[in-house]
Amino acid sequence: MFNIKNTDPSTQARTGELKTAHGTAKTPFFMPVATKLTIKHVTPMELEQMGGQAVITNAYVTYLKPGMELIKEVGGVHRLMNFNRTIFSDSGGFQMLSESFLKEVSDKGVSFHDPFANRAHFLKPEDVIRIEREMGSDVAMCLDHVPAVKSKEEDIAEAVRRTHVWAERCKKYHDAHDSKNIYGKRQLLFGIAQGGLSKELREKSAKAIDALDFDGLAIGGLCIGESKEEMFKAAKWQLPHLSKEKPRYLMGVGSPEDIIEAVSLGVDCFDSIYPTQNAxxxxxxxxxxxxxxxxxxxxxxxxxxxxxxxxxxxxxxxxxxxxxxxxxxxxxxxxxxxxxxxxxxxxxxxxxxxxxxxxxxxxxxxxxxxxxxxxxxxxxx
Ligand SMILES: [Zn+2]
Known part of the structure; x- marks a missing residue:
């Protein structure tokens, strides 16, 4: 599923190949964000022609709009978007837990207001994986609890604990369905480590997520308002505890200077709205x-x-x-x-x-x- 091809002798940088149900993505790679099932102002055909290998969609947003009925009827997000390469799906934990929509979060799951209609929803970690299976994404992300970056240490500790509880449940549900999406295609599952800006929690979370034996490992909860120095500190605390032989994904990073620095630390995947938002x-x-x-x-x-x-x-x-x-x-x-x-x-x-x-x-x-x-x-x- 993931092969490392070459490793740089003086840094941690490496090239490799991530094989998914929709081809082989050469790593390290960058994914434009297609939260609403489109990259803003760039078509999927254009992305393929320029050599783009993957995009990242969002389970929470897709579930709300256009809804899973349409996705299933069409046969998944690849067909709906007409994009034939690798599609990641973020769980949407970050959006679900944004203060304006959040009603309540507990170990059971998240309840939140529908931003498009006057109703409430409740999603368990298993529901999020079910949605990602119905989307037919090649790589699903676990539901994680993303605390605000400047939260109190005890709140971050609680979010880390909950992220681990949810990660285990996501993995169990995914394994129970033979790691396949509902269209019978293999779906990889990546775990997400959290921990805010605490060294202890970052290390603890990386070790706990790594131990669950996911297909890939992500560093989450960064690029949400902290300084670049803080962001890199947090990533450096976690990377040594995330298995080297697995693809490692730094979520939300997309500026050229940050990408090249993170590649030197051994990161393989990136996603960000940075290029299109800046444009x-x-x-x-x-x-x-x-x-x-x-x-x-x-x-x-x-x-x-x-x-x-x-x-x-x-x-x-x-x-x-x-x-x-x-x-x-x-x-x-x-x-x-x-x-x-x-x-x-x-x-x-x-x-x-x-x-x-x-x-x-x-x-x-x-x-x-x-x-x-x-x-x-x-x-x-
Ligand atoms: Zn140009």
Missing amino acids: RHCHVFTRKGTIKLDRGRYSKDMSPLDPDCDCYVCKNFSRAYLHHLSRSFEWTHHRYLSYHNVYWVVKFLERIRAAIDKGEFEEFRKEFNERYVKRKISAKR
């Missing part, structure tokens, strides 16, 4: 760092967004034209900039994999860090 705010990735395209200085700039990028947008349009669209509130600029940013990150991961395979990852990382101007912002999901 909608006119933040564009380039070889030298992010530029803010709606600034006046680009109004007469006839160069492409990134002279080193060979995407459709960079081959056909100037910064000046895209600047004009953004200033004219022509929403095509959302589409063009999102396409470029997703393409850029997909190719960035391709270059990272090639550098690891050639034994040149350290030089690649050094060169990247020297020229790429980082944005001074907190980690944000």
Whole structure:
């Protein structure tokens, strides 16, 4: 299911292959987020053509809208979205537990208000796995209790304890269905370790989740408002306790500078709204760092967004034209900039994999860090 191909001699970076029911994803890889069963402004066909290997959907959001009846009738999310590569499904624990919708959380499960209708729902961990099986995703994520990052230590400890109780129940339910989705295809199940910004809880959670023998291991509860330093500290506390021979997924990370740093620590999978959300705010990735395209200085700039990028947008349009669209509130600029940013990150991961395979990852990382101007912002999901 997961094979490690090459390991970098001077860091923990590695390349590998994650085999799912919809093909083989070369690791490390980045997944655009398709919470509402679409990547914002990029089509599934475009993602496949640019070399994107996977997307991540959301069980909680899909359950609410369009609902499981339609998903089952159509034959799963691959058919509904017309995306034929690997689809992950996040449980949606993070969204379910957001304060505005939450009614109550206990070991039994989560009750929450329906944001689209005047009614309440209650989901057990087993229900979430049932929904993910009905979605037909290739990789399901366990239901986890994500505490607010600055919660009190005792609240984080309680969320960690509950996450472990739920993880065991998710695993048991999944095993009882032969690790297959309802369409008879193999479905992998990843566990999620939590622990806020506590070293002790992060280590404890990583060990407990690792011991449950999931197909893959995720680091959760980060990129939700803490600083980048805190985020990396938490990841570093957990990675040594997450089996090296399994795929390791750092949830919510998607800026180029964070991806390359996490790859050096041995992370294999990433997902984030970062590329598309930034595109909608006119933040564009380039070889030298992010530029803010709606600034006046680009109004007469006839160069492409990134002279080193060979995407459709960079081959056909100037910064000046895209600047004009953004200033004219022509929403095509959302589409063009999102396409470029997703393409850029997909190719960035391709270059990272090639550098690891050639034994040149350290030089690649050094060169990247020297020229790429980082944005001074907190980690944000
Ligand atoms: Zn481009």
